[in-house]
Amino acid sequence: MTFALTAPHLEIDNLLADRATRIIVCCGAGGVGKTTTAAALGLRAADMGRNVCVLTIDPARRLAQAMGLTELDNSPRKVPGVTGGGSLSAMMLDMKRTFDEVVESHSDPARAQAILDNPFYQALSSSFAGTQEYMAMEKLGQLRAEADRDGTWDLIVVDTPPSRSALDFLDAPDRLGTFLDGRFIKILTAPARGAGKGLGKLLGAGFGLFAGVLTKILGTQLLSDLGAFVSAVDTMFGGFRERAEATYSLLKDDGTSFIVVAAPEPDALREASYFVDRLETDQMPLAGLVLNRVQEVRAPELSVERAVAGADRIEDSDPMTSALLRLHADRLRNAERQERLARKFVSAHPEVSVTEVVALPEDVHDLTGLRTVGDLLAD
Amino acid sequence: MSTTDWPDVQLHVVSGKGGTGKTTVASALALALARDGRRVLVMEVEGRQGLSQVFESPPLPYAERRLVTVSGGGEVWGLAVDPEEALLDYLELFYNLRRAGGVLRRMGAVEFVTTIAPGLRDVLLTGKAVELVRRSDKKHDTPYDAIVLDAPPTGRITRFLNVNTEIAGVAKVGPIRQQADGVMAVLRSARTAVHLVTILEEMPVQETIDGVAELHDSALPVGGIVINMMRPPLLPEGNCEVPDAAQLDAGLAAAGLTATSTVIEALRGEAADHIARVALEATERERLAVLDRPMYELPYLPGGMDLTGLQEMAVMLREQGMA
Ligand SMILES: Nc1ncnc2c1ncn2[C@@H]1O[C@H](COP(=O)(O)OP(=O)(O)OP(=O)(O)O)[C@@H](O)[C@H]1O
Ligand SMILES: Nc1ncnc2c1ncn2[C@@H]1O[C@H](COP(=O)(O)OP(=O)(O)O)[C@@H](O)[C@H]1O
Ligand SMILES: [Mg+2]
Ligand SMILES: [Mg+2]
Numbered sequence: 001m002t003f004a005l006t007a008p009h010l011e012i013d014n015l016l017a018d019r020a021t022r023i024i025v026c027c028g029a030g031g032v033g034k035t036t037t038a039a040a041l042g043l044r045a046a047d048m049g050r051n052v053c054v055l056t057i058d059p060a061r062r063l064a065q066a067m068g069l070t071e072l073d074n075s076p077r078k079v080p081g082v083t084g085g086g087s088l089s090a091m092m093l094d095m096k097r098t099f100d101e102v103v104e105s106h107s108d109p110a111r112a113q114a115i116l117d118n119p120f121y122q123a124l125s126s127s128f129a130g131t132q133e134y135m136a137m138e139k140l141g142q143l144r145a146e147a148d149r150d151g152t153w154d155l156i157v158v159d160t161p162p163s164r165s166a167l168d169f170l171d172a173p174d175r176l177g178t179f180l181d182g183r184f185i186k187i188l189t190a191p192a193r194g195a196g197k198g199l200g201k202l203l204g205a206g207f208g209l210f211a212g213v214l215t216k217i218l219g220t221q222l223l224s225d226l227g228a229f230v231s232a233v234d235t236m237f238g239g240f241r242e243r244a245e246a247t248y249s250l251l252k253d254d255g256t257s258f259i260v261v262a263a264p265e266p267d268a269l270r271e272a273s274y275f276v277d278r279l280e281t282d283q284m285p286l287a288g289l290v291l292n293r294v295q296e297v298r299a300p301e302l303s304v305e306r307a308v309a310g311a312d313r314i315e316d317s318d319p320m321t322s323a324l325l326r327l328h329a330d331r332l333r334n335a336e337r338q339e340r341l342a343r344k345f346v347s348a349h350p351e352v353s354v355t356e357v358v359a360l361p362e363d364v365h366d367l368t369g370l371r372t373v374g375d376l377l378a379d
Numbered sequence: 380m381s382t383t384d385w386p387d388v389q390l391h392v393v394s395g396k397g398g399t400g401k402t403t404v405a406s407a408l409a410l411a412l413a414r415d416g417r418r419v420l421v422m423e424v425e426g427r428q429g430l431s432q433v434f435e436s437p438p439l440p441y442a443e444r445r446l447v448t449v450s451g452g453g454e455v456w457g458l459a460v461d462p463e464e465a466l467l468d469y470l471e472l473f474y475n476l477r478r479a480g481g482v483l484r485r486m487g488a489v490e491f492v493t494t495i496a497p498g499l500r501d502v503l504l505t506g507k508a509v510e511l512v513r514r515s516d517k518k519h520d521t522p523y524d525a526i527v528l529d530a531p532p533t534g535r536i537t538r539f540l541n542v543n544t545e546i547a548g549v550a551k552v553g554p555i556r557q558q559a560d561g562v563m564a565v566l567r568s569a570r571t572a573v574h575l576v577t578i579l580e581e582m583p584v585q586e587t588i589d590g591v592a593e594l595h596d597s598a599l600p601v602g603g604i605v606i607n608m609m610r611p612p613l614l615p616e617g618n619c620e621v622p623d624a625a626q627l628d629a630g631l632a633a634a635g636l637t638a639t640s641t642v643i644e645a646l647r648g649e650a651a652d653h654i655a656r657v658a659l660e661a662t663e664r665e666r667l668a669v670l671d672r673p674m675y676e677l678p679y680l681p682g683g684m685d686l687t688g689l690q691e692m693a694v695m696l697r698e699q700g701m702a
Contacts, residue, residue: 030397031582060582123498162397266683267398296652299645302636310634319615320622321630324646327613327653334681361655363581 002297002356003339007346010288010353012378015257016045016155022255023144023156024287027169029271030162032263033292033357035059036364036373038159039067039090041259043079043367044374045155046088053143053153054090057136057161062365064092074098076143081367089153098135099125120229132161133172137247144250167278170248257287262345264291264338269345276349288353290377291342295335296358304329355379384603384673384700388572390512390565391527391602394536394590395576396583400607402429403684403692404576404677405529406455410693411702413453417524420511421446422458424504429529430457435686441465447686456523458511465503501542502559509562512570533575533590540566540573541597572602574701577667579606579660584667591670603701604672606664608679612657614650619658621650675699 015021026038035056042054053076059069067079067090074097076089103121104112115121125131140158147153160169250256258279262272272289279286311325346354357376364373385391391412393405402423409421420443423430431438434446439459446457514522531539543566546559565571575590577583587604594601622630624643631638638646667674677695680688696702 061585062581298648299642302638302642302645306636310631310636314630314634318630318633320618321627321634323614323618324622324627324650325634325636327649328646330613330681331649337681361652362659365581 002294002335002358003291003342005339005342005346005354007289007350007352007354010290010355012041012044012355012374013048015287016041016048016050019154020255021155021257022147023140023158023250023253023257025158025160025169025251025256025258026261026290027160027258027275028261029268032261032268033290034162034261035063035159036370037259037261037290037292037357037377038157039063040364040370040373040377042088042090042155042157043082043370044378045157046079046082046086047084047371047374049084049086050155051087051153052089052155052157053147054088054157054159055093055136055139055143056090056159057093057132059092059159060363060365062363066366074101079367093132093136093139095132095135096125098139099131102138115229118229124229131172133163133169136161136169137250141247141250167274170251170278170282252282252284254285257285259287259290261290261292263293264295264341266341269341273345273348276352286352288355289345289349291354291356293359294356295331295338297332297335299328300332302328304332307332382700383702385572385702387569388602389515389525390508390571391525392508392530392536392540392571392573393527393576393605394530394533394573395605395607396534396586397532399576399578399583400605400677401532401576402433402529403689404574404605404607405527406430406433407677407689407692408574408696408702409455409525409527410447410449410690411696412525412527413449413455414451414697414702416452418454418456418522419525419527420456420458420523421527421529422460422508422511423529424460424462425529425531426459426461428459430459433684433689460504460507462500462503465507466499469503469506498542498545501539502546502562505540505542505566506558506562509565512565530573533586536573536590537593537597537599540594540599567598567600569600571600573599574602574605576605576607578608579663581663584663588666588670591672601672603675604667604670605675605677605696605701606667607677609676610656610679613653614657619654621647621654673700675701 015024024038024041026034026041028034035058038056039054039059042052046052055076056064056067056069059067064070068077069090069092071077072092072094074091074094076091079088079090082088100116103115106112107115136158140156143153143156147156163169163172251258260272260275260279262268276286276289307325307329311322311329314322342354346352355377357373360369360372362369364370391405391408393401393408395401395404405421405423409419413419421430423439428438430436430446434455434457436444436446436457439457441459441461441464443456443458446455448454508526508528511523511526515524530536541563543559543563546555573594575587577587591601624640624647627643627646628638631643675696676699677692680691682688693702
């Protein structure tokens, strides 16, 4: 604890030790440390004796290497170096592979191949904004099913995609589902579905023209590919939407806990605030907030004023000590600013538990670094 | 300062990893370019009203609005492009279809096109940017001297700028093809520069390096690298060793501070942190230097960003020759 906050302390070790905790989801705005936190929690739980699987989305290169995530086969691999009786497996999400696997597991090989070759499918599976979120949920559902079936893991820790908004993780699957089940896509692809009669009359001339323009812009081929894709998917599992809803309900499960990660900066805390409100609305269980990259203060007893006055006095005679005093004053000021921001969050959400992780001087790129973060999380 | 590193550039595209300061830097660059009475437009394309936050103005409509007047008579204008409106513009341009817009919107058709074909959305957005650039060719009555584009992040920038080449695969001839070719010609020319914003940390720097390679492979003009949120090294030049406790104790005494051993150890710890950080930043900067692009540096503003801070950043960019 560096800040004097009135919030309850987030007891990470209780959360990890509680066998009822089956899924932990780490959310937050981009770059705040979601991936780092997810990996650190996973390793700590494993060191405590649990059998853990961590699903990371976009780990920094060196961290991925340190966790043995170089094999890109879209399934969890054992991470060596866990102490005690537990185990840690980790994987990095391959969004396209995950989508392909969904297709493959729901249709016969010939049909599956036709979908995989469909150019529209290829565009959707590799670039639709929201596919990554959707596939993260999909993968989580798969890992959970595997855990339930084979008892491989008793805890799954999930990282979330680097969206600009933390809410995207909750909204994107539904958006993709709604979109694919949407009225317009049905109308547009109606001929392929054998229900296109009388459309022109219904929609008037504007539509005909528009469809013509679309065809010009997108190409006839793409539109018929789209039709083929939608009808194939429909028969495959009765709509994307239902599937998205099924995974979503997993997030409301008793064994699921959300951890919101934020840096003590205005943007990140604003996102965290939205997210906390949303979890409450949707009745999803929030474990607490991780304030990451907090300015560490050593020796707060040496105040900014005294440090600066002292630095001025020896400016010329001892530039090194003078500089150190200014550095100290700088850090104190930064910490005070961060503390004000954190206080604002706490007063808006007094019931939310909080734990703090100081900004380490270097990136977190190996198991030692993850253990340091784990210790800080639990402290 | 009258010389700039980019005398021929009319379209400044600003990209970078998410959260490194694209919107802020694009805005500061627009201010910097608005010197000597110039008219500059800064446009955003992600529907987030980032410009109105930075310039502390009311939300921007899909229309050009003056944001600030700069001393010397220059002006910065802002435009928040809405992909749906841009689609209707485009349909009107080619097909006189705007009237049908309401129907299409109600049916979800506009949303459909802008979501399903992110490529098409990018065609519209890049098309709009180039149209604004071309005003100066066409004797438009309100041309701009420069356009600054607050662009999508590094991971998507090459695809975004290159999207018009994909049109060529679909439309072999006709007005759409002509339009696409025209846009590509401007984006690939010396009239455009793609600047990348980064901070001195491993992940953003890696993204910058990858981004430069991708842009380069697609024959898109790489501009400068802006290192944002720099924290100045606070220790005297060349000092990379933690002073020993006795030395520090004497120094503090001279400063009139009687320090306990905890305070001394704390200060030494802070020094060690700082030295490690500076070393790490030096490594990352080396990795950027290898790219051999003009580099600009902007400090971290500890008080947070506001219009005054933005103006200071604009001055720094000008002094460093970016504008
Ligand atoms: N030099 C700086 N000093 C202090 N704060 C800064 C600086 N540059 C940017 N910021 C702050 O950092 C935050 C992110 O900046 P900005 O919104 O410009 O980034 P961005 O790259 O456009 O983000 P996004 O990817 O979300 O669009 C903002 O709160 C901004 O005020
Ligand atoms: N407490 C910390 N101290 C120092 N560096 C950190 C800390 N937390 C995260 N980082 C670094 O910040 C960068 C971004 O973290 P990451 O976990 O990938 O963020 P996210 O997944 O939220 O985008 C990484 O390089 C990571 O090593
Ligand atoms: Mg991440
Ligand atoms: Mg932005």
